[in-house]
Amino acid sequence: MAVRPPRYDRTHGCGGVVSGASSSTPAEKKRGAGLAIASLSLGTGLNPLNSSMIAVALVDLQKTFTLGIAEATWVITAFYLASAAGQPLMGRLGDRFGPRRLFMFGMVVVMVVAVLTPFAPSFAWVCVGRVGLAIGTATAFPSAVAMVRPISKASGVSTPRLLGRIQMANTAGAAIGPVVGGLLVSTLGWPAIFAVNVPLALLALIGTRMFAPADAARRAERLRTLVVQSDVPGIALFIGTLVALLIFLLGLQSTPAWWLLAVAVVAGGAFVWRELTASTPFIDLRLLAANRSLMMVYLCFAVFNLVYYTAFFGLPQLLQDHGGYNAGITGLLMFPLAAVTIGLTPLGARWIERRGLRFTLLVGGVGLIVGTALLAVAAATVNPIAMLLITAAMGAPYCIVSIAMNQALYASARPKDRGVAAGIFQTSRYVGAIAATTVLGIVLTDGSGPNASAQWLIVIAIATGLAIVHALLLGSWHPREYEEQDTSGVPTTR
Template sequence: MLNASQIKRKELLLITAVALGTLLNPLNTTMISVALARLQADFQLSFADVSWLISTYYLASAIGQPVMGKWSDLFGRKSVFMLGLLLVTLSSALAPMSPSFGWLIGFRIIQALGSSAMFPSGMAMIRSQITSNQARALGLLSIFSSTSAAFGPSLGGMLLHYGDWPLIFLCNFPFIIASFVLAWKVFPSDPKRTGSISDMDWKGVALFSVTIFMWLLFFLSFSQGVSLWKLAVSAGLSVWLYRYEMGQSRPFIDVRFLRNNKNVTFIYAQFILTNIAFYSIMFGIPSYLQRVQQMDPQKTGLVMLSIAGFSVLVTPLVGRWIDRSGSKPSLLVGTFTVCAGALLMLLIRDQSSALTISLVLCILGIANGFNNLGMQTSLYDFVKKEETGIASGLFMTSRFIGTILSSSLLATLFGKNITTPQLHSMAWTCAVIGAAMLLLTLRLPGQSKRLAKD
């Protein structure tokens, strides 16, 4: 029989194992941002071409998260978690040897699918094994995965300085090994399988995949003009997906949950907008700094550290504020700061100093800290404890939809070249997105009822 200190230590090791696994997806999404310019040169690509490396990763993640979540219920959480680590190991080992850009995209898709397995299976493991302060543990993991994305460009810049883009894949191995050893040691064995592969809503998976892909094609077509037929097909598929999933007892995307939880649905919409703005900056700025400001990858990574550093710095302060006043005040500050930070990007010129750019990015880092924690706590304010799993899964799906749209936005704005006027266009777009986020925040109830505690 374990005593209290042993139980606490085991829970800490379990959370650490899950955290090390779940950071692989957000970290790998942003580490690649500082390597885009190098990849363009190596494979002779335009920015629109190389943006497919981002889009396909998020497309695979958006599909992989709910699929792997369902598989973890059917085949066991530990098994799916370990499968995810195996796929990330395989892709990280083979990606540096890619003979062409197409092969690199393929290995990134495998990496996305593997890293997508860790979040839903890890969250489910936490919910089943940790009974006290469960919501705090779930929130901590969600915040951890979001914050790790902000450090990606800085780590990627350092790796490119001492090597080349293959190091971005090879640096995954310390995290993989540590997560694997801990998970093997502290995760309980899976119970006997209770379902089969046929229990999966495969038609829903296919419909969702095709719908997201068509919307991606529609937004990527903006650089050549609006494609009305792609818009019509995307809208038609969305309606079909909604109606089909409404009639399913075990839907792939639980649209009935969304319809019955209006505040949660608006939070998801706001989270999509948050990620469009955040990832447009996280992917757009590094390429701009290297192409226009002529910074090397290491200096680019150091400048981008402004976002990560200030995001982490304000998070504990925001947490204490939220405990006292609720989520809405922090979200009001966060969304307003997105608008302010985006407009301050208009001050950046062709020969701006690294200090000036860093100061602007500090404001955006503060906004990220407020919005990340505010969105996480706001979500759990409006969902019951038994709805935590589905709410967390749809929350991550919203994140990936936002990141897919951000890559489409960058491909449209930057196209074949990156200039300061195009950066300013991105700034205006992010300011408008920030204003929309502010309006969504204003409609939230002033003091949320913490249903998760009921």
């Protein structure tokens, strides 16, 4: 295969000079690196921002398009399905076309979708818009991570520090989502949560264009090779299985479509066969079969996200439908959940270092049970003070478990498998979130009626039961023995 010659254009590098030049001072290079990372962080923050803003827009969408809760949850499910498929695929595309080029393309996709979706004539087109947002924002994180090393090399700023800034942007995006979404929906309506992406994506695109390093020369590959390496058939079977199963489950209360269950079983079997035989599988089932510790991490993380997102998406629905709060106030009442997560992140990391990973996981698991059970109070009262305290109480275990589960991932995966393992880890997050919206769609059928409190108690009973299962699974997890001699910087497990 022919190798393309190096490409140097007018794009500025980290030091603010033409790529390939070395006349910038160290201070200029660090400043350029800071602007590059700020631009990349803004782009990566769009995915969690859009993921969390929608939580306070469901009621407005229901009223606009005359929907039930089960139908409205598809606007969330569509986003997570596309994200689950898009994240690993975008990593491959970044390797093929260059991470900087892919990042900027993704920001263009976000802007186009954000401009068009507010004019959607039907709810189905809104869901299509959410899929477009998921695909566009999915380009950001793998592209940003790929650009960290050249930025670090050019500026002298350590890679962990740059990665830490990007991670904080992702956490902040999820944190401010309900507040930003609530203010936008209460003042401008649901179209505003799409339109707000336009200036943010534009800033990210311009900053990346000006300050991020140009893509290195890359070996040209055939499209067929790219398709095979991305396992597009496996991704299609994965999505087909989930969609068929979700439609079947959401239709159980009316007339169950049993043929969809059969489709889900057949597609699921075909997916397993494909992943076991593919040279580069979307989800490496062989890796899971050979590593019980890693498989337990994925199972625990999926159950954890099922519990968390049941509260994250269910509570705003209850506060607006049953409590009568508008979207703006609901967003403010939800803010402590994410704010506590941000505030406790440094303490959570220190706790792991001092007390050990397994102990921290168990503490977080027990805290999740308590925090979830406290949500039952909302069935009796939606007093704002009580809601602020309850959402803050949910934030603490979420922070602890999130940090510890990330460490457990690296404690369970072999160093050579950690890239693939991290991709499957993200997929397990999306699967948990999709399952949560399905639970809400099945149980919460009368959010503003007399049965709202009873239905909420059923949701919390399910979530609390799953939180107990999660804690038991955490208790059965043990790191692989080779991790005890690993020197990768992961805290020693005890």
